[in-house]
Amino acid sequence: MKKHRQKRLYAVLGTVFGVSVAVGLVLFALSENINLFYKPSDVEAGKAPLDKTIKVGGLVVPGTVVRNTETLDVSFVIRDNQSDLKVHFNDVLPDLFKEGQGIVATGQLTDQQNFKASSVLAKHDENYMPPEVARALEESGHPMKKKND
Amino acid sequence: MIVEIAHFCLILALVVAVVTAIAPMWGSFYNQSILVRFARPATHVMFVLIFISFAGLVHAFATDNFTVSYVANHSYSRLPFIYKICAVWGAHEGSMLLWILVLAGWSSAVALFSRQLPEQAVARVLSVMAFISVGFLSFAVFTSNPFERLLPYFPIDGRDLNPLLQDFGFIIHPPFLYMGYVGFAVAFAFAISALISGELDSAWARWSRPWTVAAWIFLTIGISLGSWWAYYELGWGGWWFWDPVENASFMPWLTGTALIHTLAVSEKRGVFKAWTVFLALITFCLSLLGTFIVRSGVITSVHSFAQDPVRGLFILIFLAIVVIAALTLFIFRAGAVRSTGRYQLLSKESFLLFNNVLLAAALLVVLFGTLFPLIMEAFDQSVSVGAPYFNLLFPICMLPLLALLGIGHWLHWKNHPVERLLKTARNILFVAIIFLVAMSYWIYSFANTIIWISLFIAFWIISSILYDVVDKTKHGQSRLVALKKLKSSYWGMQLAHSGLAVTLVGIVMVEYNSIEKLIRFAPNDQFEVANYQVTFDGLSKVNGPNYIATRGSFTVNENGKEFKVHSEKRRYTASGQIMTEAGINPGFSRDVYISLGEKLEGNEWSVRIYIKSFVRWIWFGTILMALGGLLAMSDRRYRLKLKQKIA
Known part of the structure; x- marks a missing residue:
């Protein structure tokens, strides 16, 4: 050669x-x-894997935010109009976290009803709905109001 | 009235841009010197029109003109004056206008500082830049008009600027970032012009070098400012998140960095010409892609604000036109380019090639990670790519790059004899090991292999630079004379490279040597971590101009030295939005970072207490890089060329 x-x-x-x-x-x-995204109803139907990092999202159900009195543990329920999922978190919730608001959490399922979050995301802009949550809600028949700006 | 004039100027600018995009280009093909000479004045007119338009919007904000929808949505009568002005780029419409203004500014600068270039080339460059202006001006005029009125029913007061943006970082970060992003349009236009004329000689590389470095300096500072801002403003001390919007600005930086390196080779040695042109094209395309990602909101990001998909589609179509046109031209024209220089494996050329391969690999990692969710979206799957993906792959590209950097910059062009290379490398290694041993007492405590490896690489780079400076000055009459003889572009290169080493130290130390505590904390409690003793002094109310805040005061005792740190939780009155202001005591080797979390039961709060190791070094290193770029740009070489032509 x-x-x-x-x-x-x-x-x-x-x-x-x-x-x-x-x-x-x-x-x-x-x-x-x-990280795949799952709706609470997907989780309830058993579509989401248990020991993988995934994302879940929905609206925070008012009155479900419970804080531990000793530690920094906090839990709340998110809903997509069909099913509920309890989210556990051991950190500071973001400033924009509010009851009734759409959030996306990253973490792992401990069982079909409980999710251990490593991060909870609420947005810079309070008028903003995370697109995954918006779609999840629409799919489960929640009427979505079209926001102008 | 002023608002209407501003709007009218914007539309007029679009008309001028359309003419400038066509006429001089046409003239350059058919030797119509009138049309060719039309390019410069037309570009200046366009800039003036856009400037008036921008000033009109600034005026509307400064005078609280809430009849303008954009002002009403993003300003507030009690907003501090400086933020009223900056609120201009606080949302979509205004930031597009800033984008356009910056592009017009760069175009005018090219028209002004290109007297030594052939008229035809200038006409083509300005035409290409005007074509880009047409795209963005029509985008602004047709889909995102900032001058829309809310008449006759306008609000009495505005809805306030997003509190996150009411900060010093917001005043300077977007202009710098845009100057960088958009500045690569100049290199793009030069490359297109060179492809059209088919004259891909070293001249085009020499012309576009100072422009490319200038854009790179702005982008470097812009990204760094963004990182610093996120660090102190988001309230949890992260400095980089691999968020799509950050990646959007980082991708042109990676190719831009590769570009300033290959431009040097193309100019001096006449090799990699086609690749250099390709990089110039791709860098600006990535800037456009970045604009698309940021402005369309198609990818979930912490930066996402409420957005309109129609706008995204518009930018996507424009991006597609630019990419397809540029690449088609490239395919048809660049094939004829032959590199003239020859070089061996051990040469500066080869090592610059490795630099480019590794930077390109890093780019592909970031690009793929950023766009993957978008690809999956097409299959109706909602996914996100986690930071661990980037944190695993990015260093795999970067660490070899940094290690090779310690050799590449002192190699000869064409061929470097093996024995001499090994000898020099051994000496540098020796110096680096001396550094490591000298510091070992101090770094012993880290006990983390990643820190050791990274510090070693940083020392390796610094030693290679020191070695080269010593080596370059050994033949003069005296060291001092020889030192003075070294060109400013040489010092620029070495300064930028040492900046990289400094940033590397900062990144590794903050990631692997920081202390992060999140605790329940009540006033008068004490908390100890490492050699820090933190006391929660108490809470007080603070009334800001447009917010009410709860301020937490802390006393920190660091090895017997005491200082105070204050963190605030603010509620902005117009929007009701809550914001955290972290309290930071900055330092050379660490930041003490304390931020209030949430109010818990009784008088307890959740409080973050972070000791951020060497975090300032990350940004200090980028300042060195930017200064290095500035020195390289100021090299006499570029000015000499100018004078010669005039004489």
Whole structure:
């Protein structure tokens, strides 16, 4: 084989190897770290996995926020018009967290009724409804008012 | 009246932009010198019109003109004056206008500082920039008009600016970010112009270098300001979240960084020409993609505000037109480009290639992670990509990059003899190890391999820079004379590279050496963590201009040295929105960060107490990078070229 051909072959092999390693790594990292979104009714129907990090979202049911008197544990119920899901959290709730408001929580299900959240997301803008929650509510027949701005 | 004039100027600017996008380009093909010479004045006229329009909106905010819907929705009579002005870019319509103003500003600057370039090239560059202006001006005029009136029933007072935005960071972060984002339009326009003329010689690389570095400096500072702002404003001390909107600004930064490196090779050595053009195109396309992500709200992000999907579609179509047009032109024209220089594996060229490969890999990681939810959305699946994905893959690209950086900058062009490379690398390694050993007493306590590896890489970079400065000055009559002889672009490069090392130390230390405590805390209680003793002194009421706050006062005792930290929980009266103001005692090696959480039972509060290790270094490093860019730009080389042409 001529020298420049050999060089080119190495370059091609190197690139193929590099790209496959990169793709493999990306896919591996993705498979470990993508968080699927589930509605409370999905969770109740058993569609959500128990030991994976997932997202859940819904409206916070007024009057369900319960704080532990000793620790920083707090729990509240979210609802999508069909089912309820109890969310447990051991951190400070965001400033924009309000009863009746739509939130998205990331964490893991401990069983079909309880969700242990590692983060609770409420938005910068109080007029804003997380799109997943909006869609989840619409799907479960909650009338969604179209917001102008 | 002023509002109508401003609106009219905006529409007029669109008309001028359409003409500027067509006429000079046409003229450059058919040698119509009148049309070609039309480009410069038209660009200035466009800038003046857009400036008047922008000033009109600023005036409406300054005078509390709540008949304008945009003002009524985003301002408030009792808002401090400076925030009234900045509220202009507090939401969609106004920030689009700022985008347009910045683009017009860059266009005018090109028209002004391009006297030494051939008229035809300038005409094409300005035409391309005007074409981009057409896209965004029509976007503003047709879908997001900031001058819409609320007549005859207008509100007595405004709905206030989002409290999160009422902060120093908001005054400067968006303008800097936009200057950076949009500044890459110049490199894009130069690349398109070069592709059209087919003259991809080193001249175009030399012309676009200072512009690209200028945009890069703004973007670097803009991103850094955003990070710093998020750190103290969001109330929980994070400095980077891998949020889609952050990624949107970070992606053009990655390719922009790659671009300023390959522009150097293209200019000096005539290699990687096609790749450099491609990077120039892709960097601006990523800026547009970023604008799309931010403005459409298609991806869930903490930055998402209520948004309108029609607007997203408009930007998406414009993005598609620009990307397809640019890439088609690239495919048809760049194939003919032949690199002229030859180089061996061990050479500056090769290492700059590695730099680009790794930066491109980092870009793909971020791009894929950011767009993946959008792809899945098409399959009706709602997913998000967690930070662990980025935290795993990004360092895999970055650490080799940083390690190779310690070699690349001092290699010769073309070919660097192996023995000499090994010898130099060994010396640098030796110096780096001395650093590590010298500091080992101090860093012993960290006992974390990631910290050790990263510190070693930082020392490795710093040692390589020191070594090179010493090496470059050893042949002069005296060191001092030799030091003075080094060009400012050399100092710029070394300063920017050391900035990277400083940022690396900051990132690793804050991630792996910080202390984070979240506790129940009542007034007069004490809490001890490491060598810090925190006392909750008590709560007080504070009346701000447009908010009422509960202020928590804390006394911190750090190894016998006492200081106070105050954190506030504010309620903004117009919107009723609650906001946390963290209390921070900044320092060289740590920040003490205390923020009030929520009121619990009795007089107890949940309180965050963080000791953020070396967090300032993250931003200090980026300042060094920006200063380095500034030095590189001020190199006499660029000005000399200018003078020669005039003479």
